[in-house]
Amino acid sequence: MTNESEGPIIRVKDLVTHYGERRILNHVNLDFPTGETMVILGGSGTGKSTLLRHIMRLELPTSGQIFIRNHDICSISEERFNQIRRKMGMLFQSAALFNSMTIEENVALPLRELTQLEEPTIRIMTRIKLDLVGLSGFENYMPAQLSGGMKKRAGLARALAMDPEILLFDEPSAGLDPITAAGIDSLILKLKLAFKMTIIVVTHEMASAFMIADRITVMDRGEVIATGSPEDIRNSQHPRVVQFMNRIPEGEEMDAQAYLRTITQT
Amino acid sequence: MTGVLTYLGRSTLDFLRYVSGLYELSKKTAYWTFVAPFKGQRVKWGNAIHQMVMAGVNSIPIVSMISLFIGIVMALQGAYQLQKFGANYYVTALVGVSMTRELGPLITAIIIAGRSGSAFAAELGTMKVSEEIDAFQAMGLDSVRYLVVPKYLALLVMMPCLTLLSDLSGIVGGGLFEIFQLDQTALMFMTATRDALEMHDITTGLIKSVVFGLIITGVGCYEGFSVKGGAEGVGKATTSSVVVSIFLIIFADVIFTAIFYYTG
Numbered sequence: 001m002t003n004e005s006e007g008p009i010i011r012v013k014d015l016v017t018h019y020g021e022r023r024i025l026n027h028v029n030l031d032f033p034t035g036e037t038m039v040i041l042g043g044s045g046t047g048k049s050t051l052l053r054h055i056m057r058l059e060l061p062t063s064g065q066i067f068i069r070n071h072d073i074c075s076i077s078e079e080r081f082n083q084i085r086r087k088m089g090m091l092f093q094s095a096a097l098f099n100s101m102t103i104e105e106n107v108a109l110p111l112r113e114l115t116q117l118e119e120p121t122i123r124i125m126t127r128i129k130l131d132l133v134g135l136s137g138f139e140n141y142m143p144a145q146l147s148g149g150m151k152k153r154a155g156l157a158r159a160l161a162m163d164p165e166i167l168l169f170d171e172p173s174a175g176l177d178p179i180t181a182a183g184i185d186s187l188i189l190k191l192k193l194a195f196k197m198t199i200i201v202v203t204h205e206m207a208s209a210f211m212i213a214d215r216i217t218v219m220d221r222g223e224v225i226a227t228g229s230p231e232d233i234r235n236s237q238h239p240r241v242v243q244f245m246n247r248i249p250e251g252e253e254m255d256a257q258a259y260l261r262t263i264t265q266t
Numbered sequence: 267m268t269g270v271l272t273y274l275g276r277s278t279l280d281f282l283r284y285v286s287g288l289y290e291l292s293k294k295t296a297y298w299t300f301v302a303p304f305k306g307q308r309v310k311w312g313n314a315i316h317q318m319v320m321a322g323v324n325s326i327p328i329v330s331m332i333s334l335f336i337g338i339v340m341a342l343q344g345a346y347q348l349q350k351f352g353a354n355y356y357v358t359a360l361v362g363v364s365m366t367r368e369l370g371p372l373i374t375a376i377i378i379a380g381r382s383g384s385a386f387a388a389e390l391g392t393m394k395v396s397e398e399i400d401a402f403q404a405m406g407l408d409s410v411r412y413l414v415v416p417k418y419l420a421l422l423v424m425m426p427c428l429t430l431l432s433d434l435s436g437i438v439g440g441g442l443f444e445i446f447q448l449d450q451t452a453l454m455f456m457t458a459t460r461d462a463l464e465m466h467d468i469t470t471g472l473i474k475s476v477v478f479g480l481i482i483t484g485v486g487c488y489e490g491f492s493v494k495g496g497a498e499g500v501g502k503a504t505t506s507s508v509v510v511s512i513f514l515i516i517f518a519d520v521i522f523t524a525i526f527y528y529t530g
Contacts, residue, residue: 053400056400056403056404058400058403058404081406082406083406085404085405085406086406088404089404090401090404092397092400092401092404093397094396094397096396096397096398096400096401097398097401098393098398098401099393099396099398109405109407110405110406110407113405113407114405114406114407158401162405
């Protein structure tokens, strides 16, 4: 038995997953060291968000295992995993705030439902989390009244409500202007310094990846093609990594025969 | 030939998948409504009451209006036939019995399928698209408990209430025609209605209405949960929730009417 505080907190083993016939993840093996910030970098459709959704068990794989604190989360019951989930938080790409509730109710929901805390305590904790993400004074706003960046911050406050040990971010800067995106990045940095959390960020923004990461993993077509410190990735010789880092567009390679087949559908 | 077989096979599989999905959802809903509260996980009564107002109280005007009109139409059609035999007196019985046994529950169910079933599908579908359903799951909260159970309870309580209202409005509609056109007195109308109706007529209608309510919540919520692919998916789910629930309502109606007919 490995010591929980030293081994990887999350270990992904030989994960394969399909959407219908299409293979999304292809034998992914990845360790997430405890207390480190791992950035998963990759283009659109490379399966990085899918990997994140598997770690939260929002989807189940075709084969392979995911261990969180040595529990194989793909085979344990939903109730058992919900115990583990209490110490996990996730910020969704669209923030996923409940539109029928105020910001305060959104952040307080996990506390109200999952803990036995008294109402005044919950209110104080909610305010602390909202203050942490810079949203004091917006308690009674509805999600629809907030800007995209503020929604992300509110979603983050909700993800932090239960003081998670593992925090997952799905494309935190997607759809935000560069300044707001940088604000979210510095918020992640602040959290990283203030709390001992294991953070996983899925993104395609290189600048933010190198700013916040302890380790970077590059994914391409459902496979992990490189993993290491930001320095390792910067010096990587892998052609796809180099292509991604230098923003070289996909080559339009196609042979005449294949093209003919495509247009005649034979 | 193989094309036809493939099509048949695929549609059968799709149908079975749909039915088993609906069954799974209903099982989970029943668990969270009737079993979990005894394990200390309370039903969200606040949400349920909100849903009762939305689906039930706010439907009162439309249900009573439509039922009133249907009552008048039934009396007109009945009188057209019965006048030939000089049996106008039986128009009252015709309207009373057909409203309570058949039309009250059916009209209510069709209105609620169109009004609330589609709203359930649209609400849950939008939540699914905007990752809110995932967010529930990611927090370790059961989305069925928070989102489906209140709707389920709301229709469980409100369908019989609305059906009674519909029965009453239909009978009143028939009565209006009889009093003003068939020269009956209000007293004659009331006596005739009382003589024609048995408790059995009303209770079978109410039993049906509960079943229809279960169908509407089940189909609406299942369609909402199975939304894929953005706004268009929500639109499709909303449409098919209405079509499928009306189909299932009428199918269940046939079965229950047959059961009540043969068991007396």
